[in-house]
Amino acid sequence: MLSEEVREAVGTRRPVVALESTIIAHGLPRPGNARVALELEEAVRREGAVPATIAVLDGRPRVGLDVDQLERIANEDGIRKLGHRDLPLAVAAGASGATTVSATAQLAALAGVRVFATGGLGGVHREWTVTQDESADLSLLARTRITVVCAGVKSILDVPATLERLETLGVAVAGYGTDRFPGFYLSDSGHPVDWTLSTPEQVADVMRAQDALGTPESALVVAHPVAEAEQLDPELHARVLADALTTCAARGITGQAVTPFLLDYLVRHTSGASLRANLAAVRGNVRLAARIATAWTRE
Numbered sequence: 362m363l364s365e366e367v368r369e370a371v372g373t374r375r376p377v378v379a380l381e382s383t384i385i386a387h388g389l390p391r392p393g394n395a396r397v398a399l400e401l402e403e404a405v406r407r408e409g410a411v412p413a414t415i416a417v418l419d420g421r422p423r424v425g426l427d428v429d430q431l432e433r434i435a436n437e438d439g440i441r442k443l444g445h446r447d448l449p450l451a452v453a454a455g456a457s458g459a460t461t462v463s464a465t466a467q468l469a470a471l472a473g474v475r476v477f478a479t480g481g482l483g484g485v486h487r488e489w490t491v492t493q494d495e496s497a498d499l500s501l502l503a504r505t506r507i508t509v510v511c512a513g514v515k516s517i518l519d520v521p522a523t524l525e526r527l528e529t530l531g532v533a534v535a536g537y538g539t540d541r542f543p544g545f546y547l548s549d550s551g552h553p554v555d556w557t558l559s560t561p562e563q564v565a566d567v568m569r570a571q572d573a574l575g576t577p578e579s580a581l582v583v584a585h586p587v588a589e590a591e592q593l594d595p596e597l598h599a600r601v602l603a604d605a606l607t608t609c610a611a612r613g614i615t616g617q618a619v620t621p622f623l624l625d626y627l628v629r630h631t632s633g634a635s636l637r638a639n640l641a642a643v644r645g646n647v648r649l650a651a652r653i654a655t656a657w658t659r660e
């Protein structure tokens with residue numbers, strides 16, 4: 362399951378950062394997505410850590426992909442979107458798929474990789490009282506010992522409901538360098554966080570405290586905002602998102618297709634501005650995750 366490089370790094374306690382693949386296959390438009398996948402790995406390396414992009418290829422879970430495998434995830438038709446519940450089905454079917462936050466976190470933890478970077482977590486969708494659409498990311502993070510660096514939860518969601526659910530589920534949440542919960546494309550979701558961490562060492566201290574306290578084996582969410590200069594214009598965001606949600610409902614889009622549809626709608630109707638904000642957020646998260654992994658492996 363582990364690439365040679367990742368196995369070696371985990372075995373010798375060098376810093377490793379898990380990266381998810383759904384953002385590559387289903388969250389970002391082709392053809393730039395393959396380049397982004399390589400660039401994110403490169404950013405981890407520049408910080409002195411080892412990248413471990415996670416996916417399932419031909420029924421085999423992979424922690425650490427080579428360039429050809431990354432390109433398959435980015436460009437191959439029929440790459441499925443796999444939440445953690447889909448993993449056994451994909452393995453038994455010999456299928457190939459990109460892993461969401463939930464599946465990536467599960468495989469990373471299994472592989473002994475403690476730090477994980479992504480864009481925005483899944484969560485509780487708007488209209489959730491009717492649709493019951495809540496990402497499996499949340500419940501998986503409630504029982505997985507991993508640190509996930511993200512720009513909050515995707516702003517297409519019901520953010521306050523998602524924050525409530527994270528509390529109910531017992532998932533630790535801290536703002537990084539801020540007391541505001543970030544809003545994915547936006548630096549500030551409009552909601553506060555109770556805890557602020559300001560250095561990678563402080564994050565690593567919390568991780569050690571989690572281990573010292575023992576069970577339940579829940580995650581730590583490090584919510585790292587995109588810089589204000591790089592965020593999506595909040596007014597444009599509000600307007601286009603409202604259209605996107607209306608269109609999504611009108612077309613009867615449900616289930617796993619909702620998030621990719623909304624992200625793609627935003628890219629197309631903001632002339633790529635949402636994509637630039639998304640990329641800025643992910644790049645920042647990947648760099649920070651590498652620094653946290655470094656602080657974590659330094660005793």
Ligand code: PSU
Pocket residue numbers: 381383384387388389460461462463479480481482483484495496497498616617618619620624639643
């Ligand atoms: N972050 C991004 N882009 C994405 C995602 C996260 O910047 O596409 C993906 C993650 O894989 C997350 C998934 O787990 O969206 C959530 O999908 P759903 O709402 O169907 O659970």
Ligand code: MN
Pocket residue numbers: 494495496497616617619
């Ligand atoms: Mn869903």
